[in-house]
Amino acid sequence: MNRRQLLIGGSAAAVAVGGATWAGVDQLGSMTRYVAAVAESRAALSANPGFAELVRFATLAPNGHNTQPWRFRITPGGIGILPDFTRRTPVVDPDDHHLWVSLGCAVENLALAAAATGHVGEPRYAVAETGAIELALRPGRAVDSALFAAIPQRQSTRGDYDGSPLETADLHRLAVAAEVPGVETVLITDRAAITRVRDLVIVGNSAQMGDAAFVRELKLWLRFNPHDALRTRDGLFSVASGSPAVPSFAGPWLFDRMMTATSEHARYARQLDTSSGVAVFVGAAATPDHWVAVGRACQRFALQATVLGLKCAFVNQPVEVAGLRPELAALVGMAGQRPDLVLRFGRGAALPYSARWPVAAVLA
Numbered sequence: 001m002n003r004r005q006l007l008i009g010g011s012a013a014a015v016a017v018g019g020a021t022w023a024g025v026d027q028l029g030s031m032t033r034y035v036a037a038v039a040e041s042r043a044a045l046s047a048n049p050g051f052a053e054l055v056r057f058a059t060l061a062p063n064g065h066n067t068q069p070w071r072f073r074i075t076p077g078g079i080g081i082l083p084d085f086t087r088r089t090p091v092v093d094p095d096d097h098h099l100w101v102s103l104g105c106a107v108e109n110l111a112l113a114a115a116a117t118g119h120v121g122e123p124r125y126a127v128a129e130t131g132a133i134e135l136a137l138r139p140g141r142a143v144d145s146a147l148f149a150a151i152p153q154r155q156s157t158r159g160d161y162d163g164s165p166l167e168t169a170d171l172h173r174l175a176v177a178a179e180v181p182g183v184e185t186v187l188i189t190d191r192a193a194i195t196r197v198r199d200l201v202i203v204g205n206s207a208q209m210g211d212a213a214f215v216r217e218l219k220l221w222l223r224f225n226p227h228d229a230l231r232t233r234d235g236l237f238s239v240a241s242g243s244p245a246v247p248s249f250a251g252p253w254l255f256d257r258m259m260t261a262t263s264e265h266a267r268y269a270r271q272l273d274t275s276s277g278v279a280v281f282v283g284a285a286a287t288p289d290h291w292v293a294v295g296r297a298c299q300r301f302a303l304q305a306t307v308l309g310l311k312c313a314f315v316n317q318p319v320e321v322a323g324l325r326p327e328l329a330a331l332v333g334m335a336g337q338r339p340d341l342v343l344r345f346g347r348g349a350a351l352p353y354s355a356r357w358p359v360a361a362v363l364a
């Protein structure tokens with residue numbers, strides 16, 4: 001190779017690198033487009049919404065890994081909510097606990113939206129008979145509620161909070177909102193007890209990040225930039241979790257290098273240390289109908305928190321790693337029972353919302 005060839009080779013390489021960089025940025029997609037699309041799924045209900053619009057509000061519910069493991073069956077008499085087992089996450093959720101809890105969160109949104117738009121009906125767990133949780137609806141008086149209004153604003157906010165304590169009256173409002181038969185909600189605001197939860201979260205996180213199958217499954221649901229998040233409209237979008245957007249090809253590689261046990265532990269320690277409190281939800285039994293009830297309670301709690309200007313985020317490691325459940329149960333004074341969910345709450349800045357599938361894609 002002569003010097004001229006070398007120069008050409010060098011400049012070609014530079015162009016290639018430049019081209020790859022440019023292509024990489026282009027592949028990230030536009031955050032403006034992402035925000036506009038997400039805002040559309042969160043728009044207020046129209047004056048006289050049909051059942052499909054109520055379904056849109058149901059899909060705004062929190063759900064494990066944002067897999068959206070649900071289908072909705074609309075009939076003239078109401079709406080059925082069915083599990084979609086093709087969207088399960090068998091490693092982190094081997095018994096479909098989170099899947100049923102996610103359905104419960106969607107059921108609560110649907111019930112609130114139906115009531116607010118002049119429909120009367122109480123959800124019924126009828127999976128053995130019809131495969132669904134059934135919400136039979138008949139016309140009635142519209143019952144507006146602050147919880148309903150908070151549905152499009154609620155988000156899982158994974159940032160640090162400001163650590164400020166809550167007024168007793170607000171804690172009471174949160175506890176009352178979460179009252180659902182068959183579910184105990186324990187609020188922890190004592191700093192020493194929050195620290196014990198924090199340590200369980202860190203131990204659980206170590207176990208999960210050391211489990212190759214867990215990491216493999218998690219990576220399937222990570223969306224590293226607006227382009228990917230909008231293409232799939234599901235999964236865990238880095239920017240919505242407070243991380244930067246990176247090209248898809250680099251994401252898994254960066255994940256392996258950046259998400260070290262040490263950095264993750266420091267992040268979780270900060271997140272728990274700056275939370276005002278932790279809510280632990282415990283269903284009366286470990287069955288799908290009780291998990292649906294847990295989802296309803298948890299969603300009511302999260303919506304009430306939103307009404308109060310608070311943020312929430314799940315830190316479920318102590319319930320996902322089965323060996324940690326007994327210690328968490330003892331910590332909340334419910335030894336012998338299975339704790340279902342751990343949610344931290346406090347005051348903090350909002351993050352971008354996560355995406356949802358369009359209604360047409362989730363109709364059965």
Ligand SMILES: Cc1cc2nc3c(=O)[nH]c(=O)nc-3n(C[C@H](O)[C@H](O)[C@H](O)COP(=O)(O)O)c2cc1C
Pocket residue numbers: 060061062063064065066097098099101102105154155156157158235236313314315316317353354
């Ligand atoms: C049953 C259940 C378990 C969840 N577990 C976790 C968790 O352990 N850690 C976490 O960061 N988010 C967790 N989430 C939150 C989801 O990732 C989140 O709801 C989803 O990405 C949609 O985002 P959104 O809640 O902001 O709408 C969980 C949600 C549900 C319903």
